[in-house]
Amino acid sequence: MDMPKPDPAVLARKATVLERLKEVLPEDAVIHDEAETRAYECDALTAYKCPPMLVVLPASTQEVSDVLRICHEEGVPVVPRGSGTSLAGGALPTADCVILGVARMNGVLETDYDNRFIRVQTGRTNLSVTGAVEEEDFFFAPDPSSQLACAIAGNIAMNSGGAHCLKYGVTTNNLLGVTLVLMDGTVAEIGGAHLDAGGLDLLGVICGSEGQLGVVTEATLRILRKPEGARPVLMGFDDNEVAGQCVSDIIKSGILPVAIEFMDRLCIRACENFAHAGYPDCEALLIVEVEGSEAEIDSQLAKIIEIARRHNPVELRESQSAEESAKIWLGRKSAFGAMGQINDYMCLDGTIPVSSLPTVLRRIGELSKEYGLAVGNVFHAGDGNMHPLILFDANKPGDLEKCEAFGAEILKLCVDAGGCLTGEHGVGIEKRDLMLYQYAAGDLEAQMAVKDVFDPSWLLNPAKVFPLSASESRRMARMAAE
Amino acid sequence: MKMLRPETEAELAEMVAGLNAPVRIAGGGTRGVAGPENALSAAGLSGIVHYEPGALTLVARAGTPLAGIEAALEAEGQRLAFEPMDHRGLLDTGGEPTIGGVVAANVSGPRRVQAGACRDFLLGVRFVDGSGQILKNGGRVMKNVTGYDLVKLMAGSWGTLGVLSEVSLKVLPQAETAETITVAVPDAGAAIRVLSAGLGSPFEVSGAAYDPASGGALLRIEGFADSVSYRAERLEALLRPHGDVGRDGESAELWRAIRDVDAFRGRAGDVWRISVKPSDAPEIAARAEAEGLLFDWGGGLIWALVAGGTDLRARLGAFQGHATLVRASVPTFAALGRFQPEGAAVAALSKGLRQKFDPRGVFNPGLMG
Incomplete structure (x- = not known):
């Protein structure tokens, strides 16, 4: 994976930049x-590493503004960082950059149950947002698997999803307002406790912009009252395609479960060894969860189970207790870690139309044989967001390259099926060079024009999202201007 | 007056490239947008391109009549969950609302408070920018973070960034049934407390409105019959301490009337739409000194009817939220502007975006600042 060469002019000014940052x-x-x-040389995409020039850990919006203003004046690239859990290399440094970590800004600023929002500093972790409102039986809906560690800043940058977004939507659907610091230090307040923007929906374009438009220091998040209860059912099938068909039939029936998760045999075994959730031994497993009162859950699950029976499941089991439900979800949310115990892996994140699940799964199986690399599939089946995990051996020369080529084939397959390269992890550096497979040059130009408005000097996280060749003239213009 | 009416996306791009004066962007022309004398209508770009009920997605050309889309969804037991308002009654306009118009104005109804706004259901767009380029963003899948989300940016941009040619939407199953709970309340303050209690309950309230004229706070529950009946009982019990509780059945017509603000239909005066933090609503509504008020979205949306030409924003003073002028004379629109002026930093960003996407300033100039 290429990264731009560090700017010698910036490296030469390290001492000056350091002195100026120490002043604020x-x-x-x-x-x-x-x-x-x-310690900041990589994020969760650990195959790529590069120590940054400097790291700053500001504690307030004012400090963030001061840091950005100085870096802007000095022409130093800034890579914002939440908790460093990006699977796409979104927080990968360059040798000439300042890493701006928001970890020290983790406070709760306001909780308002009447108006159903919480305002937090964005270094706060996803799970601790829910933790702050749990006593009153409220929660923050987006639940990425890394929710114990990942920061709200990163959730906003990547527009993170999670297992339960089939019902509750992703970050952008649960974000009401932000305090955004622009690269020149300007602080902008966008949105708030009210609904919908008055003018252009800037909030909508900031969410998911991968830290390239500004640094979000504070966020107003929608919180929801917890449902009375929730219960998952496990459905085992002896065929991936049949499981895919069952997902489509459930969705068509008019029931909207809160989550429909899929795992294939390789993942089932790995997760079972890890979490002892009592997963059945089968080719394909669905975890379908519904919410409501006991009676509502019974009635919804009865409808869902009736649909499942038409597909000859090898196992159908409702969770019998809260403890069992927790284990079922622990297994699912530990999938990446569990697979990591088998071997090195690369996790993909393409989305496809739900109806294409069977054909895409079949094709991934064929490609796996062609490349000679095993693939585990675990994903959010209800919304078509796939996470194929390609296993490889990082110590074996050529294996990583083979794995990346295989991964690229799978993502192209997703685009060909009418889907996209990434559903919730973001482009980062990982999918950067595939962007032209999904978008025409003019489409990317329009996106880069947005960055031109927010960050005209292209200093914020500049080498991400867009193919380096596409962003080169803009990045070079900045260096020439110095 | 000249009306450009392309029949294909390519024709649309060609016409935009050839513009030598600003145009008003129109769909069905039902939402009362004034502007340049010449218009560019997307109504000729019509038809459902793709509808897959099993994947909950529908793709349609921007000029497709909303009625046609709703009929196609109805046939499969599905719907647009954001419940778009029909402006014709309130604005006394004719024409056929189009899906492109709904998206361009980010039009959402009472269910917005639970399900989300139009922008939350928009999965992808194709559009022609101000220099005549055909662009796309997003797609037709429910989770997509590939590059910047220009889809949200286009929703609610009122044609100022580009002319939509095609939109892709997430749709949802229709509810099997609905029930409306009414609570008699003395004033707006009490009403908002009732609505907040309902929306903060686990019973999935999908509509929360208050019409001072009838004195009732209204809460809607939707879903499967057994579940609706259970939740309605629980909600009644929860709200009983707030006032006399009653039931109003499915009330589809009642919620349509709230959605379309029938209360102000045919009454003289300007109509404003104020977006606020719900608990601020009673005080802000009082400041409006309005001739008519209607509260939706649990109080987060206030509809206000005031005398023609009133500068409502001046009356309201500073508050968290924004006030949009929806119905007024052309001179009043010109004097006050449709949208609340933005703070300097945000205004500069918005202006920058408009300049990038419409460098010649030919799309609805002045409409959004």
Whole structure:
């Protein structure tokens, strides 16, 4: 994966930049020692590493604004970082960048149950947002698998989803307002506790912009009252395609489960060994969850089970207790970690129309044989968001390259099926060079024009999202201007 | 007056490229947009391109009449969950609302409070920008973070960034049945407390409105019959301490009337739409000194009827939210502007985006600032 060469002019100014940053931040909020900056050399896409020039850990919107203003004046690229859990390399540094970590900004600023929102600093983790309102039986709906660690800043940057977004939507559907700091230090307040923008929907384009438009320091998030109860049912099938058909039939029936998750044999075994959730031994497993009162759950599950029976399941089992439900979900949410115990893996994130599940799964199986690399499939079947996990051996020369080529084939397959390259992880560096497979050059130009407006000097996370060749003239213009 | 009416996307692009003066962008022309004398109508770009009930997605050309889309969905037991308002009654306009118009104005109804706005259901767009380029963003799948989300940006941009040629939407199953709970309340403050209690309950309230003229707070529940009946009982019990509780059945007509603001239909005066934090609604509504009020979205949306030419924003002063002028004379629109002026930083970003997407300023100039 290519990254742009560090700008020697920036590297030469390291000492000046460091001094200026120290003037606006406390001593311990500026990291310059090489042994310490190394801790920020990668995110969860660990195949790629590069220590940054400097790391700053501001504690307020004002400090973020000061840092950005200085970096803007000095022409230093800034890579914003939440908790560093990006699977797409969204927080991968360059050697000439300042990493701006928001981890110290993790406070709750306002909780309002009457108006159903919470305002937080964005370094707060996803799960601890729910933690802050749980006592009153409220929750924050987006639930990425990394929710214990991932920061709201990253959720907003990547427009994160999760298992339960079939019913509740993804981050953008649950985001009411942000405090956004632009690269030149300007602070903009967008949205708030009211619904819908008055003018252009800037909130909509900021969410999912991968830290390229500004740094979000505070966010107003919609919170929801917890349902009275929830219960998953496990459905085992002896064929992936049949499971895919069952998903489509459930959706067509008019019932909208809160989640429909899919796992194939490889993942089922790995997750079962990890979480002991009592998953059946079969080719394909669906976890279907519904919510409501006990009686509502019974009645919805009866309808769903009736549909499932038409597809000759090898196992149909409702969770019998809250403890069992928790184990079922622990298994699912640990899927990536569990697969990591088998081997190195690359996790993909393409989305396809639900109706294409059977054909796409079949084709992935064929490609797996052609490339000689095993694939585990675990994904949000209800909305067609797939997570094929390609297993490879990082120590075996050529295996990573083979894996990447295989991954690219799968993502192209998703686009060909009418879907997209990434459903919830983001483009980062990982899918950057495939963007021209999904979009025409003019479509990407229109997206880059948005960045031109928010960050005219292209200093924020500049080498991400767009193919390097597409963004080159803009990035070079900045360097020439220095 | 000249009306450009392309029949294909390519023709639309050609016409835009050839523009030498600003145009008003129109769909069915039902939403009362004034502007340049010459118009560019997308109504000729019509037809459902793709509808897959099993994947809950529908793709249609922007000029497709909304009625046609709703009929196609109805036949499969599905619907547009964001319940788009029909402006014709309130604005006394004719014509046929189009799906492109709904999207361009991000039109959502009472269910917005639970299901989300039009923009939340928009999966993809094709459009022609101000220099005549055909562009696309998003797609037809429910989860998509591939590149920037220009889809949301286009929703509610009122044609100022581009002319929509095709939209892709997430649709949802229709509810088997609905029930409306009414609670008699003395004033707006009490009403908003009732609506907040309902919306903060686990019973999935899909409509929360208050019409001061009838004195009732209204809460809607939808779903399968057994579930609706259970939740209605629980909600009644929850709200009983707030006032006399009654039931109003499915009330499809009642919710349509709230959606379309029938209360102000045929009454003289300007109509404003104020988006606020729900608990602020009673005080802000009082400041409006309105001749008529209607509260939707649990109080988060206030419809206000005031004397023609009133500068309502001046009356309201500073508040968290925004006030949009929906019905007024052309001179009043010109004097006050349809949209609430934005803060300097946000206004600069919006202006920058308009300049990028419509560098010649030919699409609805002045409409959004």
